[in-house]
Amino acid sequence: MPQLDEIVTEIAQEMACYSDRGEVASYIPELARIDPKHFGIAVIDAEGNAHIGGDGDMAFSIQSISKVFTLTLALGKAGDRLWRRVGREPSGSAFNSIVLLENEKGIPRNPFINAGAIAVTDLILSGHQPREALGEILHFMRFLADDPSIAIDEAVAASEQRTGFRNAALANYMKSFGVLDNPVDYTLGVYFHHCAIAMSCRQLAMAGRFLAWQGLNPSTGHRVVQAERARRINSIMLTCGHYDGSGEFAYRVGLPGKSGVGGGILAVAPGKASIAVWAPGLDANGNSHLGRIALEALTRRMGWSIFGA
Numbered sequence: 001m002p003q004l005d006e007i008v009t010e011i012a013q014e015m016a017c018y019s020d021r022g023e024v025a026s027y028i029p030e031l032a033r034i035d036p037k038h039f040g041i042a043v044i045d046a047e048g049n050a051h052i053g054g055d056g057d058m059a060f061s062i063q064s065i066s067k068v069f070t071l072t073l074a075l076g077k078a079g080d081r082l083w084r085r086v087g088r089e090p091s092g093s094a095f096n097s098i099v100l101l102e103n104e105k106g107i108p109r110n111p112f113i114n115a116g117a118i119a120v121t122d123l124i125l126s127g128h129q130p131r132e133a134l135g136e137i138l139h140f141m142r143f144l145a146d147d148p149s150i151a152i153d154e155a156v157a158a159s160e161q162r163t164g165f166r167n168a169a170l171a172n173y174m175k176s177f178g179v180l181d182n183p184v185d186y187t188l189g190v191y192f193h194h195c196a197i198a199m200s201c202r203q204l205a206m207a208g209r210f211l212a213w214q215g216l217n218p219s220t221g222h223r224v225v226q227a228e229r230a231r232r233i234n235s236i237m238l239t240c241g242h243y244d245g246s247g248e249f250a251y252r253v254g255l256p257g258k259s260g261v262g263g264g265i266l267a268v269a270p271g272k273a274s275i276a277v278w279a280p281g282l283d284a285n286g287n288s289h290l291g292r293i294a295l296e297a298l299t300r301r302m303g304w305s306i307f308g309a
């Protein structure tokens with residue numbers, strides 16, 4: 001698709017010129033060192049072609065984007081039982097907020113806020129050692145992206161482990177309601193490490209293909225999940241994937257998407273493309289500032305919003 005190639009190149013050039021790039025996450029010290037000038041984009045189209053722009057092959061910390069893949073694994077393990085320990089409604093509050101947990105008896109609003117993702121990680125961990133659970137998550141990412149080189153950035157994991165007091169508070173609070181089965185330290189250790197997986201936009205867009213093609217890996221025809229499950233994961237990405245910025249993201253971009261504080265966003269144009277962007281500067285909700293602007297430009301030019309051209 002030559003037109004798509006041109007659009008991706010144009011967007012990468014446009015993003016390089018922006019001066020307002022948002023603020024790099026500083027609460028994880030290792031992420032604070034990343035240069036906000038980076039911008040990467042990867043679009044994998046229906047023919048399986050990868051269109052790459054800017055730093056689209058540079059690895060970054062995927063952070064909360066990993067929550068899409070842990071949710072997929074946990075649903076594979078527990079099916080609808082998962083929804084007994086986590087909800088699927090937007091929270092209307094920050095990704096690391098604790099306020100709703102008291103009223104809702106330790107049941108997090110959705111699997112993408114930190115509390116929800118910690119509860120999902122705890123479910124994956126049950127019956128395993130932390131090392132095995134982490135191995136399963138990493139193996140799944142490598143399999144989906146068809147790339148065995150994907151690895152965890154240990155410096156990022158250690159950095160968050162040292163400073164993740166708020167996540168520890170969320171986990172202990174849920175534990176007090178009996179929502180977590182495993183020792184809090186074990187669950188948090190696996191959570192911090194899967195957030196610290198490093199991937200490029202190309203690798204992330206590859207890994208997201210099953211969500212754009214009804215649960216199938218389009219290049220092998222291999223089924224990752226049932227079509228219904230892919231559709232449902234997409235719906236949660238649309239309503240909850242950007243925390244308290246999910247409404248704005250739907251309004252401007254019009255695709256299911258999941259952000260991470262490393263500045264990445266995975267977005268899904270069903271039947272059309274799997275897309276990843278990366279720009280480390282964040283907006284007030286902790287979502288990539290330029291990443292959202294780039295996705296808005298892409299969906300507008302391609303007519304890809306799920307709400308119409």
Ligand SMILES: NC(=O)CC[C@H](N)C(=O)O
Binds near residue numbers: 260
């Ligand atoms: N929004 C995010 O990417 C947050 C993930 C990060 N690891 C945290 O727990 O704070």
